[in-house]
Amino acid sequence: MPAEHRYLSARVTRNEDARLLTGRARFVDDVQVPGMLHAAFVRSDYAHARIVSIDTSAARARAGVVAVYAAADLGEYLTPAPLLVPPPPIPDVVFHARTHLPLARDKVRYVGEPLAIVIAESRYIAEDAVRDVLVDLDPLDPVVDLEAAMADGAPRVHEDLESNAAAKVVQTKGNYEAARQQADLIVRRRFLYDRGASAAIENRAIVAQWDTGAEELTIWDTTQAPIPIRNGMAARLGLLESQVRVVAPFVGGGFGPKIMMFYPEELVIPWVAIRLGRAVKWTEDRRENFYATTQERGQVHEAEMALTREGRILGVRDHFLFDTGAYDPYGLTIPINTQCTLLGPYDIANYDSRFTAVFTNKPIVTPVRGAGRQHGVFVSERLLDLAAKELGIDRVEIRRRNLLGPDRFPHNHGIMFQDSAPLVYDSGNYLPTLERAVEMIGYEQLRGEQARMRAEGRHVGVGVVCYVEGTGIGPYEGARVTVEPSGVVRVATGVGTQGQGHYTVFAQIVAEVLGVDVTNVKVVTGDTREFQWGTGTFASRGAAVAGSACHAAALSVRGKILKLASQLLSVPEDGLELKDARVEVNGSPERGLTLAELAGRANPLRGAVRPGSEPGLESTAYFGPDRGSTASGVHAVMVEVDPETAMVDIKRYVVVHDCGTMINPLLVEGQIHGGVAHGIGNAFYEQLVYDDQGQLLNASLMDYLLPTATDVPPIETDHRETPSPFNPVGLKGVGEAGCIPSGAAFAQAVEDAIGNPAFEILQIPMSPDLLFDLMTEARRG
Amino acid sequence: MKVAVTVNGVAYERDIEARLLLSDFLRGDLGLTGTHVGCEHGVCGACTILFDGEPARSCIMFAVQADGHQIQTVEGLASPDGALSPLQQAFHEKHALQCGFCTPGMLTTLTAFLKNVPAPTELQIREALSANLCRCTGYQHIVEAVIVASRTPLP
Numbered sequence: 001m002p003a004e005h006r007y008l009s010a011r012v013t014r015n016e017d018a019r020l021l022t023g024r025a026r027f028v029d030d031v032q033v034p035g036m037l038h039a040a041f042v043r044s045d046y047a048h049a050r051i052v053s054i055d056t057s058a059a060r061a062r063a064g065v066v067a068v069y070a071a072a073d074l075g076e077y078l079t080p081a082p083l084l085v086p087p088p089p090i091p092d093v094v095f096h097a098r099t100h101l102p103l104a105r106d107k108v109r110y111v112g113e114p115l116a117i118v119i120a121e122s123r124y125i126a127e128d129a130v131r132d133v134l135v136d137l138d139p140l141d142p143v144v145d146l147e148a149a150m151a152d153g154a155p156r157v158h159e160d161l162e163s164n165a166a167a168k169v170v171q172t173k174g175n176y177e178a179a180r181q182q183a184d185l186i187v188r189r190r191f192l193y194d195r196g197a198s199a200a201i202e203n204r205a206i207v208a209q210w211d212t213g214a215e216e217l218t219i220w221d222t223t224q225a226p227i228p229i230r231n232g233m234a235a236r237l238g239l240l241e242s243q244v245r246v247v248a249p250f251v252g253g254g255f256g257p258k259i260m261m262f263y264p265e266e267l268v269i270p271w272v273a274i275r276l277g278r279a280v281k282w283t284e285d286r287r288e289n290f291y292a293t294t295q296e297r298g299q300v301h302e303a304e305m306a307l308t309r310e311g312r313i314l315g316v317r318d319h320f321l322f323d324t325g326a327y328d329p330y331g332l333t334i335p336i337n338t339q340c341t342l343l344g345p346y347d348i349a350n351y352d353s354r355f356t357a358v359f360t361n362k363p364i365v366t367p368v369r370g371a372g373r374q375h376g377v378f379v380s381e382r383l384l385d386l387a388a389k390e391l392g393i394d395r396v397e398i399r400r401r402n403l404l405g406p407d408r409f410p411h412n413h414g415i416m417f418q419d420s421a422p423l424v425y426d427s428g429n430y431l432p433t434l435e436r437a438v439e440m441i442g443y444e445q446l447r448g449e450q451a452r453m454r455a456e457g458r459h460v461g462v463g464v465v466c467y468v469e470g471t472g473i474g475p476y477e478g479a480r481v482t483v484e485p486s487g488v489v490r491v492a493t494g495v496g497t498q499g500q501g502h503y504t505v506f507a508q509i510v511a512e513v514l515g516v517d518v519t520n521v522k523v524v525t526g527d528t529r530e531f532q533w534g535t536g537t538f539a540s541r542g543a544a545v546a547g548s549a550c551h552a553a554a555l556s557v558r559g560k561i562l563k564l565a566s567q568l569l570s571v572p573e574d575g576l577e578l579k580d581a582r583v584e585v586n587g588s589p590e591r592g593l594t595l596a597e598l599a600g601r602a603n604p605l606r607g608a609v610r611p612g613s614e615p616g617l618e619s620t621a622y623f624g625p626d627r628g629s630t631a632s633g634v635h636a637v638m639v640e641v642d643p644e645t646a647m648v649d650i651k652r653y654v655v656v657h658d659c660g661t662m663i664n665p666l667l668v669e670g671q672i673h674g675g676v677a678h679g680i681g682n683a684f685y686e687q688l689v690y691d692d693q694g695q696l697l698n699a700s701l702m703d704y705l706l707p708t709a710t711d712v713p714p715i716e717t718d719h720r721e722t723p724s725p726f727n728p729v730g731l732k733g734v735g736e737a738g739c740i741p742s743g744a745a746f747a748q749a750v751e752d753a754i755g756n757p758a759f760e761i762l763q764i765p766m767s768p769d770l771l772f773d774l775m776t777e778a779r780r781g
Numbered sequence: 782m783k784v785a786v787t788v789n790g791v792a793y794e795r796d797i798e799a800r801l802l803l804s805d806f807l808r809g810d811l812g813l814t815g816t817h818v819g820c821e822h823g824v825c826g827a828c829t830i831l832f833d834g835e836p837a838r839s840c841i842m843f844a845v846q847a848d849g850h851q852i853q854t855v856e857g858l859a860s861p862d863g864a865l866s867p868l869q870q871a872f873h874e875k876h877a878l879q880c881g882f883c884t885p886g887m888l889t890t891l892t893a894f895l896k897n898v899p900a901p902t903e904l905q906i907r908e909a910l911s912a913n914l915c916r917c918t919g920y921q922h923i924v925e926a927v928i929v930a931s932r933t934p935l936p
Contacts, residue, residue, distance in 0.1 A: 013873055017878060018873070020881030021873060021884060022856065022858070022859050023813070023814070023815015023855035024815070024856075027882065029817075032812070123805075124798070124800065199916055200882075200916055201915065202817070202880070203819070250880070250881065252819075252880045253916050253917055283818075286822065499879035499882075500879070667876065669876075670879055673919030673922065674919045675919075676919055677919035701820050702822065706916065708914065708920075709911045709913075709924065712919050714921055715919060
């Protein structure tokens with residue numbers, strides 16, 4: 001790398017914007033294929049019921065209906081979806097894999113579970129015919145509440161299991177019991193976190209087309225993981241991987257649920273397209289999105305922290321329940337994230353963490369932005385706040401006393417992370433991040449003014465919390481970099497893109513290495529025809545892992561460019577420089593060759609490509625980190641609470657974040673802003689409300705409230721850069737960070753604003769109703 | 782039923798079902814897929830078009846209601862020579878879009894807003910935006926883009 005970056009770390013505007021701003025960008029629902037049919041699904045109205053019968057005859061008879069399939073019609077294709085992420089090899093882990101079928105057979109386990117698919121000439125007719133399908137369901141007692149699900153005699157979601165426990169995992173370090181005996185203070189509380197929706201503005205969509213002539217299947221899919229979808233569908237359908245092309249074109253927001261692989265709809269639609277020999281499209285509507293797209297966040301924690309009177313953490317014990325919904329195809333990623341992230345940036349020598357994953361009659365749970373990390377942060381930050389109060393130590397000061405110092409890296413926590421690798425923090429420098437956030441929010445000054453404001457009847461509070469985020473995990477990603485004869489550089493990689501700016505940040509990395517303008521680097525992502533090795537976009541890993549692969553491929557191409565130019569110019573490679581899409585001779589910039597000329601010379605029509613060399617200026621490279629890199633940060637908020645109505649006015653929101661080397665601070669800030677907005681939604685508004693029958697009561701955007709422009713304050717950001725030693729550019733992920741600590745920050749700030757020691761916020765979301773009740777209770781003493 | 786409508790200055794005549802939504806008509810029948818559908822109940826704002834110059838939700842209108850009217854969609858915001866409008870350009874410069882799915886509705890809503898309120902305050906911008914949902918940006922860069930595109934003095 002040149003010592004001074006031209007394109008890396010620059011606030012470059014995005015290559016992909018023009019297409020999106022003019023309506024030309026193609027999303028899956030924009031795909032139109034001649035003769036295309038449309039699908040609609042018959043879904044369960046009950047959370048838990050035995051299927052008595054499904055009569056599709058009236059639907060089949062409707063004009064314009066081409067076919068209707070229920071489970072019985074799928075024949076040998078009716079096999080369960082795969083377990084995507086097997087549990088890490090933690091000693092004594094108990095895990096029961098129960099994955100869904102393409103269409104439900106015998107029993108339904110959540111409202112919205114697909115029972116049949118209708119194929120018609122238009123979506124309108126397909127939806128008409130859905131109402132023609134007669135479904136006879138025999139309701140069973142549903143399992144809704146997490147704790148009730150684990151009670152003796154509870155109805156069972158999967159009757160072949162002894163209980164609703166899907167998994168049990170214990171991870172410990174040190175000896176918590178012994179540490180507890182030494183403690184001057186034990187704080188213990190029960191913490192709740194409820195379910196929310198990912199709520200990408202684009203719902204899911206799939207188009208499948210079987211080309212009978214070419215014997216090729218093309219699937220356009222709103223997935224974060226096109227390559228695994230390709231591989232899995234080829235295997236299920238008995239096709240070669242090369243016969244299946246999966247395209248995830250522009251995707252309108254992912255936030256996790258679009259990494260869930262092999263939704264029922266994803267399994268059924270390609271099968272139908274092959275069977276009928278016609279293209280089939282299905283686009284989810286918003287109501288279906290509430291019922292049938294995966295969700296997250298239901299957890300119940302019983303946790304305690306043991307401390308010295310100086311506020312040093314001796315240890316933490318946390319036992320929790322995790323709601324995995326009706327099936328568990330995504331394994332234990334979320335609760336293990338919770339378990340690991342609870343340790344945060346702190347020096348915690350003794351830890352006893354155990355959880356039970358619980359089946360419930362609610363939609364399947366898979367990661368949603370943050371993916372369990374916010375729960376761990378909420379528990380540890382809240383316990384620290386409570387301990388600080390008990391000990392009479394300032395909230396910021398108790399954090400200072402417990403942060404891992406810069407000399408403690410790499411830091412091995414001695415437990416296992418979600419990627420089956422040991423939880424090792426690669427690098428970090430936490431104290432300066434905390435001090436910067438404290439300075440930006442004006443913590444000391446605010447503390448000084450609080451009493452005066454309180455005297456004026458104003459309830460203003462401040463919250464300062466720390467967090468880490470495990471990002472950029474393996475197994476690997478790859479990239480191919482090609483200098484085309486036009487001199488344009490093309491980059492192909494396998495990850496899907498859902499708005500992160502991959503067309504720009506990967507271009508920046510390659511532009512930096514090859515000395516070309518960012519706008520001259522054309523990136524393609526999410527098309528298995530273009531690149532067919534990789535996993536997908538999840539765990540804040542796109543930039544760190546695929547970006548590192550782009551870097552490696554670009555370096556290899558750079559080597560080829562210099563070698564060829566050296567031969568043609570008769571100048572040693574170290575006497576050459578790449579600049580402005582040219583190779584120049586150092587000291588005589590008039591002597592040189594453009595990359596376009598070199599690309600032409602590298603692919604001659606006559607002469608020989610010598611043994612040991614390859615034609616063209618092209619390289620493919622892979623990057624597979626042994627383990628992820630750990631980003632960190634501090635959020636500081638200032639709120640004013642109306643004690644009459646419990647409404648919270650967010651006055652200021654400060655984020656100081658460290659995601660290692662930043663490829664593009666403008667895009668990093670965008671990621672943080674969006675994450676914080678999501679965090680504000682989770683903290684105050686967003687809750688999927690289920691009744692005791694497992695019916696979702698707020699399945700519309702009128703009733704499920706997403707934050708709007710008047711709810712999200714301006715967010716003040718600052719960056720610190722502690723490069724990761726685990727990848728060549730020093731990258732760490734940033735996609736999820738913004739929403740991880742928000743709940744904890746607001747809880748601290750709102751408590752601070754109210755200032756009544758009996759007023760404690762132990763659950764998320766904290767709706768105005770909840771805050772009002774808690775305030776009333778606290779006033780009564 | 783017959784419907785005659787002008788979209789982005791082009792006259793179209795089609796014979797359609799009375800129940801066809803305007804959003805489906807624009808996207809499916811006319812192939813103008815820049816207008817996006819996010820909720821089909823008029824809340825998210827992604828499907829917002831300009832109906833005789835005023836923002837309207839095309840997912841809760843029937844196509845036949847557009848008979849005899851002028852519609853502008855996101856495809857019609859740039860100049861005929863392809864140059865982005867000042868608002869589109871400001872969205873690009875301020876990184877006011879991420880996945881871009883809500884963007885067409887944001888642009889149509891704000892194009893009409895800036896016509897009516899050429900020099901808005903930040904609060905006015907946020908209120909104008911508050912009927913359009915974005916899950917990616919946290920709105921901050923969108924607000925900044927509107928300030929850049931407006932005659933509001935830069936802070």
